[in-house]
Amino acid sequence: xxxxxxxxxxxxxKKKGIQHIQIxxxxxxxxxxxxxxxxxxxxxxxxxxxxxxxxFEVIETNETFEMDMSTKYIGIILTDHNMRSFxxxxxxxxx
Numbered sequence: 001x002x003x004x005x006x007x008x009x010x011x012x013x014k015k016k017g018i019q020h021i022q023i024x025x026x027x028x029x030x031x032x033x034x035x036x037x038x039x040x041x042x043x044x045x046x047x048x049x050x051x052x053x054x055x056f057e058v059i060e061t062n063e064t065f066e067m068d069m070s071t072k073y074i075g076i077i078l079t080d081h082n083m084r085s086f087x088x089x090x091x092x093x094x095x
Contacts, residue, residue, distance in 0.1 A: 006047050012039040012058050018091060019056045024049040032075040032088045039077050039086060055091040060084065 007030070010021055027045035034040070039058060056074070059065045067089075074088040 003046060005044050007042055007044050008047075009035075009040045009042045012041060012056060012088065014039060014058055014060075014086065016059075016063070017057070019058070020053050021056060022051050023054055025052045029074055029090075032077050034077050034079050037079075039079075039088075041074065041088060055093070057089050057091060059087045059089065061087065065089070 010023065012032075013019055023043065024045040024047055026049055027043040029041050029043045031042040032040070033042075041056075057065065058077075061084075070092045072090040072092055074090055077086045077088065078084070079086065
C-alpha cells in the first residue's frame, strides 16, 4: 500500500527560546538550512494527519543550553558565508 506524502518547510527564529511549531503528527524532519537569510527545517509528512505542537530551539555556537534525555539534536545551519552556525534541537514532550 502506498501513501501520498508531501514535503513542507517551516520557519525558525534565530531568537533564543523555545519555538512551538504546529506540524502534522509523525512528520519526519529531513533537513535544516538557510534560505534567503532565514532559518528553516523541511519535513516529509502526511498532510491529513492530526496537527500537533512540537517544540524546537535554535542555539548559536558557543551559547549554553540545557540538554536531557528528551532533547533531540536535529542539525546545524551555517549562515553568513559559513561565519555563523546555529544548531537546531527538538524538545520532545515527556510522557
